[in-house]
Amino acid sequence: MYKGILHTHYLVVVLFLLIYVIKTVLLLSDKKELLIAFTKKVKVPEMIISFLFLGTGIFLLTQLALGGKFDYLLWIKLGMVLISIPIAVVGFKKQNKMLAALSLLLITGSFGLAEVYHKKKGIIENVYMTDNSGKSLYEANCKLCHGDDGKLGASGAKDLTATVLELEGVKEVILKGRASMAAVNVNEEQANAIAVYVMSDLKGH
Ligand code: HEC
Structure with a gap:
């Protein structure tokens, strides 16, 4: 379900941005009639998209908070989104090009910023399993690296079915990494679940 909501969130954010970009371009190029016509046309879809944008966003934020992954970048992102909304409302209402462009910049930036960073660290994917x-x-x-059955040993990985480590040891390797194996980006609870799986399902066989 998390994955589904994450993908819905991406989709609605992209649609939201698309509408936003079109509106901003129309405003910046002084196509006022077109802007009014376009705004009218997308009014209902835009309302649905905004609602889904907020709904999925709030859900994902609570999941990140629960997963202990609510870091400063998410605060910055949230702040940028929240600031950009009133700026956009005023910008389009007063047909102020500067404000409209600024709000687009903020919202695009907030989308890119945290996503790129978290993708790199694998945080988003792991929390939204x-x-x-x-x-x-x-x-x-x-x-x-370890394969379906724990025996693969790709890029120098060890055979997990033959490990002499106990549960706590496996957990520690997951969270802190060891030698050429980097720490895996999961929280403590998730590490525990993986370690239990390794010990009972893989090693048990
Ligand atoms: C990028 C490849 C890679 C990934 C992904 C990876 N490992 Fe490893 N793992 C290794 C390598 C390489 C070693 C050997 C490290 C060493 O030399 O001590 C290793 C060692 C281990 C060991 C120590 C085994 C022993 O008996 O000494 C455990 C336990 C382990 N990995 C569990 C995991 C678990 C669980 C995951 C997923 C959460 C994971 N690894 C993901 C590469 C990987």
Whole structure:
């Protein structure tokens, strides 16, 4: 479900931005009649999109907060979105080009900023796993090197079915990394679920 909402959020943000860009371009190029006609045409879809934008956004923020991943970048992002809305309202109402352009810049920036950063760190993907079961977390974060059955050993990874580590040790490797294995971006609870999966399902076999 998280993944579905995350994808819905991306989709509505893109649609939202598209409408916004068109409006701003029309305003900046003094196509006032067109702007009024366009604004009228997209009024209802825009309302639905804005509603979905906010709804999915709030849901995702609560998920990030619950996952302990609510960092300063998200505050900046949230701040930029919240500031850009009144600026956009005033900008388009008064047909002020500067304000309209500024709000577009803010909202585009807020979209890009945190996304790029979090994508890089894998935070978004990990928090929004389809479910938080050890198996799906393992498949998303470990399979690449350790394989479905834990035996793959790609890029020097160890055979997990043969590990002498206990649960806590596995958890520590996940959270802190070891030698050539980098720490995996999951929270403590998720690390625990993965470690339990490794110990019981992979090693148990
Ligand atoms: C990019 C590849 C890569 C990914 C992804 C990866 N590992 Fe590893 N893993 C390694 C490598 C390489 C080692 C060997 C590190 C060393 O030399 O100590 C290792 C070692 C381990 C060990 C120590 C095994 C032992 O007996 O010493 C555990 C446990 C482990 N990984 C679990 C995981 C889990 C669980 C995940 C997913 C959350 C994961 N790894 C993701 C590459 C990876």
